[in-house]
Amino acid sequence: xxxxxxxxxxxxxxxxxxxxxxxxxxxxxxxxxxxxxxxxxxxxxxxxxxxxxxxxxxxxxxxxxxxxxxxxxxxxxxxxxxxxxxxxxxxxxxxxxxxxxxxx
Numbered sequence: 001x002x003x004x005x006x007x008x009x010x011x012x013x014x015x016x017x018x019x020x021x022x023x024x025x026x027x028x029x030x031x032x033x034x035x036x037x038x039x040x041x042x043x044x045x046x047x048x049x050x051x052x053x054x055x056x057x058x059x060x061x062x063x064x065x066x067x068x069x070x071x072x073x074x075x076x077x078x079x080x081x082x083x084x085x086x087x088x089x090x091x092x093x094x095x096x097x098x099x100x101x102x103x104x
Contacts, residue, residue, distance in 0.1 A: 006080070014088075
C-alpha cells in the first residue's frame with residue numbers, strides 16, 4: 001500500500017423526502033491533494049465511507065474493507081479525519097464540499 005501521511009474524507013448526505021432515498025457525495029484527499037470525487041450517488045448512513053474506500057482502491061491505496069479503513073482512521077486520529085454534513089437541499093451537496101475544499 002502507498003504511504004499515507006494525511007487522509008481527509010469530506011462527505012455530504014441528502015435525504016430525498018419525496019421518494020425516501022438518501023444520497024451522498026464524497027471527496028478524498030491524501031496529503032492535501034484530491035485523489036477522487038463522487039459528486040452524487042445513492043447510499044445511506046455511512047455508505048460514504050464505502051465510496052471513499054472505492055476511491056482509495058482505484059488509486060492503489062489498498063484497504064481490504066470498510067472496517068480496515070475505519071481502523072486506520074481511528075488509529076491515526078492526528079492525520080486521518082472524516083467530515084460529513086447532512087444538507088437539506090440537493091443543490092447544497094456540492095456547495096459544502098467546494099467551500100470546505102476551498103478553505104484548505
